[in-house]
Every structure is written in structure tokens, then in C-alpha cells.
Amino acid sequence: MSIITLTTDFGLKDGNVGAMKGVIWKIAPQTQIADISHLIAPQNITEAALVIYRAARFFPEGTIHVVVVDPGVGTERRPIAGKIGDQFVVGPDNGVFTRMIEAGQQNGQPMHFVHLNRAEFWLKQVSYVFHGRDIFAPVAAYLALGKSLNSLGTPVTDIVRLNLPKSIPTADGLKGEVIHIDHFGNISTSILRQDIGDKHILHVQVKDYLIPDFVNTFGEKPPGSLVCLFGSNDNLLICEVNGNAAQRLNIHLGDIVQVRLENIKKV
Amino acid sequence: MSIITLTTDFGLKDGNVGAMKGVIWKIAPQTQIADISHLIAPQNITEAALVIYRAARFFPEGTIHVVVVDPGVGTERRPIAGKIGDQFVVGPDNGVFTRMIEAGQQNGQPMHFVHLNRAEFWLKQVSYVFHGRDIFAPVAAYLALGKSLNSLGTPVTDIVRLNLPKSIPTADGLKGEVIHIDHFGNISTSILRQDIGDKHILHVQVKDYLIPDFVNTFGEKPPGSLVCLFGSNDNLLICEVNGNAAQRLNIHLGDIVQVRLENIKKV
Amino acid sequence: MSIITLTTDFGLKDGNVGAMKGVIWKIAPQTQIADISHLIAPQNITEAALVIYRAARFFPEGTIHVVVVDPGVGTERRPIAGKIGDQFVVGPDNGVFTRMIEAGQQNGQPMHFVHLNRAEFWLKQVSYVFHGRDIFAPVAAYLALGKSLNSLGTPVTDIVRLNLPKSIPTADGLKGEVIHIDHFGNISTSILRQDIGDKHILHVQVKDYLIPDFVNTFGEKPPGSLVCLFGSNDNLLICEVNGNAAQRLNIHLGDIVQVRLENIKKV
Numbered sequence: 001m002s003i004i005t006l007t008t009d010f011g012l013k014d015g016n017v018g019a020m021k022g023v024i025w026k027i028a029p030q031t032q033i034a035d036i037s038h039l040i041a042p043q044n045i046t047e048a049a050l051v052i053y054r055a056a057r058f059f060p061e062g063t064i065h066v067v068v069v070d071p072g073v074g075t076e077r078r079p080i081a082g083k084i085g086d087q088f089v090v091g092p093d094n095g096v097f098t099r100m101i102e103a104g105q106q107n108g109q110p111m112h113f114v115h116l117n118r119a120e121f122w123l124k125q126v127s128y129v130f131h132g133r134d135i136f137a138p139v140a141a142y143l144a145l146g147k148s149l150n151s152l153g154t155p156v157t158d159i160v161r162l163n164l165p166k167s168i169p170t171a172d173g174l175k176g177e178v179i180h181i182d183h184f185g186n187i188s189t190s191i192l193r194q195d196i197g198d199k200h201i202l203h204v205q206v207k208d209y210l211i212p213d214f215v216n217t218f219g220e221k222p223p224g225s226l227v228c229l230f231g232s233n234d235n236l237l238i239c240e241v242n243g244n245a246a247q248r249l250n251i252h253l254g255d256i257v258q259v260r261l262e263n264i265k266k267v
Numbered sequence: 268m269s270i271i272t273l274t275t276d277f278g279l280k281d282g283n284v285g286a287m288k289g290v291i292w293k294i295a296p297q298t299q300i301a302d303i304s305h306l307i308a309p310q311n312i313t314e315a316a317l318v319i320y321r322a323a324r325f326f327p328e329g330t331i332h333v334v335v336v337d338p339g340v341g342t343e344r345r346p347i348a349g350k351i352g353d354q355f356v357v358g359p360d361n362g363v364f365t366r367m368i369e370a371g372q373q374n375g376q377p378m379h380f381v382h383l384n385r386a387e388f389w390l391k392q393v394s395y396v397f398h399g400r401d402i403f404a405p406v407a408a409y410l411a412l413g414k415s416l417n418s419l420g421t422p423v424t425d426i427v428r429l430n431l432p433k434s435i436p437t438a439d440g441l442k443g444e445v446i447h448i449d450h451f452g453n454i455s456t457s458i459l460r461q462d463i464g465d466k467h468i469l470h471v472q473v474k475d476y477l478i479p480d481f482v483n484t485f486g487e488k489p490p491g492s493l494v495c496l497f498g499s500n501d502n503l504l505i506c507e508v509n510g511n512a513a514q515r516l517n518i519h520l521g522d523i524v525q526v527r528l529e530n531i532k533k534v
Numbered sequence: 535m536s537i538i539t540l541t542t543d544f545g546l547k548d549g550n551v552g553a554m555k556g557v558i559w560k561i562a563p564q565t566q567i568a569d570i571s572h573l574i575a576p577q578n579i580t581e582a583a584l585v586i587y588r589a590a591r592f593f594p595e596g597t598i599h600v601v602v603v604d605p606g607v608g609t610e611r612r613p614i615a616g617k618i619g620d621q622f623v624v625g626p627d628n629g630v631f632t633r634m635i636e637a638g639q640q641n642g643q644p645m646h647f648v649h650l651n652r653a654e655f656w657l658k659q660v661s662y663v664f665h666g667r668d669i670f671a672p673v674a675a676y677l678a679l680g681k682s683l684n685s686l687g688t689p690v691t692d693i694v695r696l697n698l699p700k701s702i703p704t705a706d707g708l709k710g711e712v713i714h715i716d717h718f719g720n721i722s723t724s725i726l727r728q729d730i731g732d733k734h735i736l737h738v739q740v741k742d743y744l745i746p747d748f749v750n751t752f753g754e755k756p757p758g759s760l761v762c763l764f765g766s767n768d769n770l771l772i773c774e775v776n777g778n779a780a781q782r783l784n785i786h787l788g789d790i791v792q793v794r795l796e797n798i799k800k801v
Contacts, residue, residue: 003559005552011450012279012546015322018272018303022325025270025299029327033301034555034567039547042451043509055549058556058667060563071509074484128484130499133325183545184576217608217662232664242577242605278717279546282589285539285570289592292537292566296594300568309718310776338776341751395751397766400592 002144003032003059007052008068008132009040016130020066020137023123027141036065043071045095046162050180052089053099054233061086064140066132067096074128079116079135080159081149085109088149090116090140092131095162102164114153121152165190173261178206178253179235185244186237189257193234200262204228204238207256209249211238218242269411270299270326274319275335275399276307283397287333287404290390294408303332310338312362313429317447319356320366321500328353333399333407334363341395346383346402347426348416352376355416357383357407359398362429369431381420388419432457440528445473445520446502452511453504456524460501467529471495471505474523476516478505485509536678537566537593541586542602542666543574550664554600554671557657561675570599577605579629580696584714586623587633588767595620600666600674601630608662613650613669614693615683619643622683624650624674626665629696636698648687655686699724707795711788712740713769719778720771723791727768734796738762738772741790743783745772752776 004024010016017038024031036055040048048069056065070077070092078093084104089097093115104111116135119126121142126134139152167176167190176190187206204211213221214228221227223242226249231237236259239245246252271291277283284305291298303322307315315336323332337344337359345360351371356364360382371378383402386393388409393401406419434443434457443458454473471478480488481495488494490509493516498504503526506512513519538558544550551572558565570589574582582603590599604611604626612627618638623631627649638645650669653660655676660668673686701710701724710725721740738745747755748762755761757776760783765771770793773779780786 001563003563005556007549007552009451013304013306013318014447014449015274015303015318016449018274018301018322019325021301022272022322022327022330025301025330026325026327029268029270029299032559032563034552034559036549036552037547051547051549055552055556058553058560060556060560063556072486075486077486127497127499129496133499180548182548182550184543219606219609219611229663230661232661232667276718280571280573280585281714281716282541282570282585283716285541285568285589286592288568289539289589289594289597292568293592293594296535296537296566339753342753344753394764394766396763400766 001030001032002028003034003063004140004144005034005036005055005059005063005065006038007036007040007048007065008038009042009044009048010038010068010132012038016133019133023133023137024141024144027138028144031141031144040069043069045069046164047180048096049099049162049164052096053103056087056100057103059087062088064088064090064143066136066140067091068132068136069096070094070131073131078156079131080113080156081116081139081143081152082111082113083149084111088143090136090143093160095160098162098164101161112149113156113159114149115156116153118153121147167191167195170258174259176236176257176259178251178255178257181246181251181253185246186231186239187246187251188231188235188237191236191257191259193230193236196236196259196261201228202260202262204236205258206238206249206251268297268299269295270301270330271407271411272301272303272322272326272330272332273305274303274307274315274332275305276309276311276315277305277335277399279305283400286400290400290404291408291411294405295411298408298411307336310336312336313431314447315363316366316429316431319363320370323354323367324370326354329355331355331357331407331410333403334358335399335403336363337361337398340398345423346398347380347423348383348406348410348419349378349380350416351378355410357403357410360427362427365429365431368428379416380423380426381416382423383420385418385420388414434458434462437525441526443503443524443526445518445522445524448513448518448520452513453498453506454513454518455498456503456505458503458524458526460497460503463503463526463528468495469527469529471503472525473505473516473518535564535566536562537568537597538674538678539568539570539589539593539597539599540572541570541574541582541599542572543576543578543582544572544602544666546572550667553667557667557671558675558678561672562678565675565678574603577603579603580698581714582630583633583696583698586630587637590621590634591637593621596622598622598624598674598677600670601625602666602670603630604628604665607665612690613665614647614690615650615673615677615686616645616647616693617683618645622677624670624677627694629694632696632698635695646683647690647693648683649690650687652687655681701725701729704792708793710770710791710793712785712791713787715780715785715787719780720765720773721780721785722765722769722771725770725791725793727764727770730770730793730795735762736794736796738770739792740772740783740785
């Protein structure tokens, strides 16, 4: 039984994701389908790249991840499919798979992409505005049936990649930025556990706020405390215990975060 | 393996849809279940009729579509099930299947309905207020197991139908109304591609706004542009590229839309 | 085919529930997964206890219910699994299963719990902050594969239980409180159908409002009417027909509800 996951900015009220599931099951009835998120902010390719990376790495070998955050639908941007390590991906060639590709390269995984240009694997009528239903869902279903990537399109290597925020060394530590704010208002930054390594965090600053405590988990401090910790994807987080840090500090995507580390000499 | 889809106005937080899935799997464990939407506006039968029509037509033969937008639950309104073309439907007799029936008639599909009046196919205890769980879910599960419609109730032909908005010819074009506003704020109208045919659109007007451009897809114009295009269900849409047209123009369901066409003589 | 249900306060946008599904299917690919709710109010253990109780009782024997509302994640609070009647549960030992346990005891069902302390059934790397993915999802998957509870941990009997609101007899009736407000704004109280029994309700009061009518179902009164009725889980509800009673009356969780009954003498 194959697995297909769906990640879109379609929202949950209009039934468009349902139409994609119908298309998939019409071609590949034995497929299991998991929704990853349909609340990616509209047209936010960067958020989609992060969300699918974080979920995809926990899925079994051969899972097919369809990502449809696609402001260029119906224009010259290419529809693509690919394999990154042991996971398949299907979606627009606009950078949505950048984080998965970066992680694959770091882990030395093989990868291969095709330009989806064989219309016999699409719905017969392809709309200009809903390739999720008309191209990506049927292609994913054919992958679930065991079709090879190369049977679905022409190999390509020049796929689009986003320039995603990283952490940057500073005179006394690291600088990064806010890359995600989750449902709880926890603030995720581009600074990773491995960027800090064994060094000791003196303090973390976002906007004018110095976050007082570094902890392993929320319950170490009383509700209402502002804390830093490493999240479950190894990003440095800024959180309010049982509260909403982003709202309280009025933080937004792209805000600068600075970490001062102990064993780096000040200039 | 049978497929059941669920469309309700129950929202996502209370677990009521989960209870329906439990009921279904207790009777028909092999069933695949797809959520179409649980964010139909409360008691909005017209919206439900549109959403289920748009999704259902992509599902495999024999799929069972349960729709529970049911302000008359527990009153004299009948619970019904039916077959429209090759798709089954289960829900209250209040018009929620009107769009599917209209499309079936246009396509000359056979259809058949029954009044669900055989309580041996319901939960043993039927509440007054949750027929989705107590009647419609178990009936759908028995359909998934292969029970015939006529074994579940008595044939009826006088089922309730809504008078849904269409497009109306005017002196210089067509008049319609806003029938749906999607998650992105795209405005869907009752004017269909086939209503316009080969004629050239001179302009589209909603409230006092003249929409300047007709395009095939969003990416043809820069972000922020107001455009008209045909949506993936062939309705005429009014959209803002990468933006929310309904919010920007303060448009609501039922607002009048006018299309001026070139090759119709002005009176 | 085993069934696992998921109930969390994770929200729907970040993909964390998706990661849990990946973990489950990697271990137990044949599992059906149902989302019960991911919109439990953040850290609201009491709401989770109610929502999972209401849904779980409709699922087939052997279903595994994972509940992750877990403000104490990564602290000394124990991860547990158990069996209540014929349903399995997996989650933090913080009271989330209290309603299921109370109902099981009322029905004389056997129950058994274990402290999950055998790390060979967890992900290899366990984060401090996401035990839903790293402990509870894999444990649920091993239960789905048929592992016994006792193979996953050490039996315990002292699990945490909440002191949930009940109804209390008063001089002329019953006193309870608001325990849930649903998606429609219907107000659910801690007063149960069996608490009232055969007695006649003279009136129901919440805050300063006397609710005029007691009905069986919404459609008995015109839209906009305030009514009382028994909900599909036998709680006394206060509702506005086709409207939002909680918003209209500005009602919140914990507000006091009084019922005056006829055949109890006034003091």
C-alpha cells in the first residue's frame, strides 16, 4: 500500500483537497493519503518548504509528497516530480522542495528530478488554475502504482531553489532570523543546534527582548515565562511557557534573532 | 475497498466527525474515508450543494458522499440516500444534492432515491440532534458493504431541490451573482464558461468595480492586479493576483455580477 | 486492519500531526488513522478528556486512541498507555483519559495501564518537546501491530485523574457548569439527562438568562430562539436555533448553570 501526503495553501473549507483525493483514488485505489497541512499561508513557498521537510523525513521509504503552493500555476513554471533519498516529491518547480534537497545533499542522498511533460498521465482536461487536481494528483497516483519517474517526464537538473535563511557568525555569536511561528505562537529561528554545538548560550535576543532562560523543555519554568530551547527539528525556539510568545512580543517572520555565545572572543 | 466522503458544517474542533468515522469503521472496517469539508458555513445548504458537487465528480464509481448540513435534524424532514450517475449520496432531504442532481440531469445520468426509514440500519439509539452519527454514517457504511439502496428505505421521487442562482441574459450580456468565496478570497460567480461561449468579454462588473483584465491564469498579471478568469469548475471568477479580492472589494454571497459581451447588440 | 485516532492541541498548519502519521505508518503500514481533533485549546486537558470520550465510544473494539495535550512534555510526568474496556489509549499521564475511565468504571469495564518506560519502542532520538511524534506515535503503532501493553511498559494503577465538573443537587433542582462550547456556539453543561430523570424542567438559567423553552430538537422553534435540549451525548445544552448561543449570551467555560425542577419541594 503506497502513501501520498498532501501539503497546500488551499485551506480546508472549499473541498479542493477532497477533489485531489478523488483523482488519486480513481487511479490508485489502494493508496493511503495523509494531509500534512492545507493552511500554508497563501503563496508562501518558503513556509511550504519548511513544513514538508519537517514532516517528510518521518515517512516510510517510497512515500510520495505532493506540495501545491503554486502562485505560478498555468504559466511557464514547470511541473516537476523527483526522488530525494527514498522519498518522492511532486509539485511546481518553484523552490518548495528546497529544504528537502538541502537535507538530502547534507546526507549524501541521491536525487533525481523530471519535468512533467507527458500529458497522458494527467487528467484529460487540465485547467489553467488547479494543477494540484489536474496534474500533480494523477502523477502522484501513477507513482503510487509503481510508474518510474522517467516514464512521467524528462530528466532535469536545473530545478529552482530558494535562498533560505541560515545562521551567520557574528563577533560574539550568531545571527539568524524568525523562520516559522507555530500554532502555539512558538517562534522558530534559522539557528540550529549544530550551529551552536558545545558552546554555551549567554543570551538570546529578538527585537529588544533578551530571553532570560535556556531550558530543555517547557515544564521547567512556570507558565508565562519566556524561554529558549531547541525544538523537535533542532531549531532554536523562543517560547512562552503555556503562552503565545509571538503574540506577546509581536514577532513576525523575518525578524532578526541574535545569540551571544560564551567561548567566542568579543572583537 | 469502498470510499466514503464526509461534508458537514460541524467544524474541526469538537470530534463529531471522528465519531462518524468510528461508526463507519465499526460496520465497514475496510472503508477509506475522505473529508471534503467540515467548514461549510453553519446551516448553509446552498454552499454544501456547491462544494460536494465540485468534489464528487472526481471520485471513483461507487463512492458514497455523506453530506450533513442539516438545520432540520430531528424534525419531519426525511433522511435520504440515492444514486446519481455512478455516485451514491446520503444525507437530509433539504436540497444539499441539488447541484449533483442538476449536473446528472444535464448529462442524462440515471438517478434513484430512497427515504431512509428502516431503523435496523441505524445506530440502536438515535439522538434527535446528530443524525450524521446515528443514521447517515451507519447507512453509508452499509452501502459500502454492498447493501442496495432499496434495502435501506422506500423509493421516492419528490426530493427537495434548491432554486440555485444561474446566469440571466441581459440587453448587452449576462447577469449573475456571487455564489462562493474561497479560502484565497477568489470570488466565484454563477456565470459559466458555456454561458459565454465564443463571445468576447468587454468587461465584468461587480458592485461599482469594473474588473480591467480577463486572463487565463493568475501569473499573467503582477501581484495586486484585479483579474477575471474561468475557475477550475468553469465558473467566472473575480480575483486579485496573490491577494484577497473579496476582502479588497468587500464582496459577499449574493452580490450581483454583470458581464458585458461584444457580439450582442445593445438595445 | 487496526485503527489509530489522534487528538491534540497542535493545530492544523504546522505539519506536526503529519509527522506522527509518518511515524505510525513506518512501523505499522496497514493502520487506518482518524483525526478526532487537533484544535483542542492549547494545554486544555479537560477539553481533551471530554472530546476523546465522546468520540472513542463509537470506535470498533481494539481501536487505539492517542491523545497529546501535554503541557508537561519532557518533565517527570509519565507517558502511559492503557486499555479501558475494549479501547486502547496512549498519552501523557495528566488526566486526559479521565472521562473515559469514569465511563468505564460506571459500566464495570476492566482497565489496565502501563508506564511507558521501554525506549526500544520509541524513536531512536527522543526530543524533549514532541513526545507525540517520538514516543506516543511509535507506541501506538506497536499496539496496532499486536504488541501487548505489558511488553511496552510497567503496570501502574495510580494514574492521574481530573476532578471533572458534575451536577449538584440544589434546594429546587440542580446546579452545574458550562463544560464545552461547540463550533456552532451551542453551550454544553455538566448536567446529564440521567441527573434529571423523569422530573419536569421548570426552567434553565445561565448567568442572568432564563431559557424559555425545552425542546427535543432545533427545528421545533424558529431561528433565533433560545432553547434547551439534550445533546447527542446526553448533556443538557443551551442553544440558539440556527445561531450562536455562547456568543449571544457571552458565555464561557465554567459559567454556572441552574435547573429548576418541578417535583422537588422548594425549601
